[in-house]
């Protein structure tokens with residue numbers, strides 16, 4: 001079975017600029033209008049940072065102005081060596097006005113930004129979930145079968161968020177970077193020696209960040225692997241609970257679950273630890289550079305007011321640097337999830353589904369197999385080989401043969417779920433491959449040995465999300481000999497079954513499945529061991545009711561000779577005569 005997750009440790013650790021470029025490339029494939037959205041959000045974010053910087057600078061000036069007023073009244077404030085060293089003298093009301101304005105601007109921009117951020121991210125998540133779900137429905141059936149179901153659930157429900165998270169991280173990264181540059185330029189203009197010290201700190205900081213990158217990427221992949229394993233175990237336990245209980249394996253499952261759950265907790269704890277460590281490194285480095293500035297302030301050729309503004313800026317810069325780090329590390333961490341989303345979305349759609357073929361109104365003559373062979377993906381031998389037979393419209397045909405001889409494979413080809421790897425199937429002389437699938441499927445219905453019941457009432461299960469009237473549901477239940485036991489349920493057709501209908505016997509579930517297949521009044525009915533759980537008497541009653549309903553093409557797979565005998569034709573898949581059509585005497 002194809003597992004989605006990939007080993008991250010096998011990949012080399014890239015420089016972080018490469019990681020940003022890689023995530024950006026991946027996102028461009030997934031999010032249309034990415035550039036526009038990101039640019040707007042980054043510009044708004046940077047403006048927020050800019051208004052913060054202006055606010056800090058003016059605040060320092062105001063404090064100085066108030067200090068000066070306390071000793072000598074009526075002196076104008078000058079900005080610290082701002083705008084290329086030009087002293088701008090501002091009156092106290094103007095200074096206060098600009099200060100309040102910049103604070104209000106920062107608050108409003110921050111608010112607008114978070115609204116846009118949330119709207120865009122939810123929009124991305126919604127569209128990702130829809131696209132992933134649609135992909136599961138449109139990939140070829142064989143590809144679908146090759147996936148672990150629990151992985152698919154994980155990728156649709158959980159990993160789809162990785163795309164909006166990656167988008168949010170890239171935007172925040174852009175904002176943090178832009179803000180760092182603006183603060184840096186501000187510091188350079190106010191007090192260049194401090195800016196040089198900050199730059200040196202930036203280089204050391206980047207170097208330190210490189211240490212964590214590989215670990216974060218591996219952590220992301222192992223967190224994902226741990227969650228996938230936990231989901232898979234939960235999923236299989238729920239699916240096989242009866243067997244688990246019958247084999248007395250509850251303790252073993254509990255132990256396995258606890259181990260996997262511990263793994264998940266362990267990876268989250270490691271993630272928290274690493275987050276705390278990178279944050280500590282960043283804070284210590286900032287503290288070191290501020291301490292250096294304070295200790296060397298006497299020797300630096302910088303005006304005290306400018307030095308103070310620049311130091312406060314540096315201090316305020318620290319959260320942006322921390323944000324920058326954590327976003328980069330998040331981008332490493334989410335690599336595995338993004339790859340899973342991309343891997344599923346890059347699956348090719350079933351070409352047949354999109355094809356606008358010729359419509360089919362009804363089957364008038366026959367379904368004919370011409371030299372048909374089919375080999376499953378990765379199989380070494382064909383499941384069916386050189387089949388030649390004809391299934392006549394309006395007649396009943398039994399497909400018989402030993403287990404594994406290809407009966408279900410033939411039905412799946414008729415249902416167009418899989419296509420012959422050699423040869424062709426014709427419908428009234430027209431190649432099935434060129435026909436419109438949905439109009440063909442409207443003529444068909446299938447019922448199998450294992451009925452996939454869903455959460456809902458009896459009525460919901462027979463209707464199966466199709467527009468079928470209550471009258472047709474009741475008619476189908478009658479033909480499937482199901483009405484009697486349904487009406488004996490406390491709420492009859494409104495009885496809630498749950499997704500496994502545990503209160504029903506195997507034969508009762510099969511009759512609900514049969515009613516579901518019949519309710520659409522199909523012209524062609526495919527029954528794949530669909531009555532295997534019924535007693536002989538009920539099975540015969542079901543077949544005579546189905547056959548009474550005229551002009552139906554019935555194709556039945558059954559291991560019971562009595563059922564095969566009821567059919568007019570028999571296609572026997574027993575080797576060496578792989579297939580032949582014969583009329584039973």
Ligand SMILES: Nc1ncnc2c1ncn2[C@@H]1O[C@H](COP(=O)(O)OP(=O)(O)OP(=O)(O)O)[C@@H](O)[C@H]1O
Nearest residue numbers: 145376377379383402403404405406407408409410
């Ligand atoms: N998804 C699949 N991938 C690979 N091989 C498959 C797949 N499905 C079926 N096969 C193989 O194809 C062959 C035919 O299987 P098929 O289910 O059509 O047989 P069958 O006659 O319906 O069997 P049974 O009577 O036991 O239901 C078998 O050898 C089976 O192992």
